[in-house]
Amino acid sequence: xxxxxxxxxxxxxxxxxxxxxxxxxxxxxxxxxxxxxxxxxxxxxxxxxxxxxxxxxxxxxxxxxxxxxxxxxxxxxxxxxxxxxxxxxxxxxxxxxxxxxxxxxxxxxxxxxxxxxxxxxxxxxxxxxxxxxxxxxxxxxxxxxxxxxxxxxxxxxxxxxxxxx
Numbered sequence: 001x002x003x004x005x006x007x008x009x010x011x012x013x014x015x016x017x018x019x020x021x022x023x024x025x026x027x028x029x030x031x032x033x034x035x036x037x038x039x040x041x042x043x044x045x046x047x048x049x050x051x052x053x054x055x056x057x058x059x060x061x062x063x064x065x066x067x068x069x070x071x072x073x074x075x076x077x078x079x080x081x082x083x084x085x086x087x088x089x090x091x092x093x094x095x096x097x098x099x100x101x102x103x104x105x106x107x108x109x110x111x112x113x114x115x116x117x118x119x120x121x122x123x124x125x126x127x128x129x130x131x132x133x134x135x136x137x138x139x140x141x142x143x144x145x146x147x148x149x150x151x152x153x154x155x156x157x158x159x160x161x162x163x164x165x
Contacts, residue, residue: 045105051154052104054147058095061104065094067137072130081120101154113161121164 046052055061069091072078082090099106110116131152138148 046103050103051147051150052099052102055098055102055143055151056141057104058099060141060143061098062091062095064134064137064141064143065091065098067140068130068134069094071133071137075129075133078126078129078133081122081126098151102151113158117162117164119164120162122162123165124163127159127163 046057052061055064069082069087073082073085073087093108093110096106097108097110098104100108135148138151
């Protein structure tokens with residue numbers, strides 16, 4: 001069965017919504033710990049040619065995340081998952097997660113996609129609307145097509161942990 005053209009992009013919603021929980025569990029401790037509203041990218045030392053570097057590194061990834069989150073949080077078609085959420089924290093964790101997944105040298109400190117999205121009843125329509133916003137933001141910041149597609153391919157498997165209806 002052929003994969004739909006927009007399927008890889010869809011997983012970005014998972015990353016965004018995963019970052020939307022207000023607390024994260026300390027590894028193995030079972031205790032909740034606050035997560036900063038600033039991305040932990042101080043350890044980001046992407047190798048030349050890494051996807052993180054090709055995405056534009058921390059400045060560009062941060063700008064893309066900020067634009068995407070601001071737009072989906074303001075759009076009535078997608079904002080239900082962001083109600084009463086610390087958007088600064090969401091943005092910080094999403095930048096951290098992208099840095100971690102793309103060879104930027106960061107460690108993601110948020111919860112799993114499955115834990116964060118449980119009970120949110122996110123639909124395919126909401127998911128794909130966010131994907132379009134992400135694609136527009138990456139184009140706006142001149143991310144090369146190959147890098148955009150590579151990021152979306154990395155994020156795609158997360159969709160199954162996000163969409164419930």
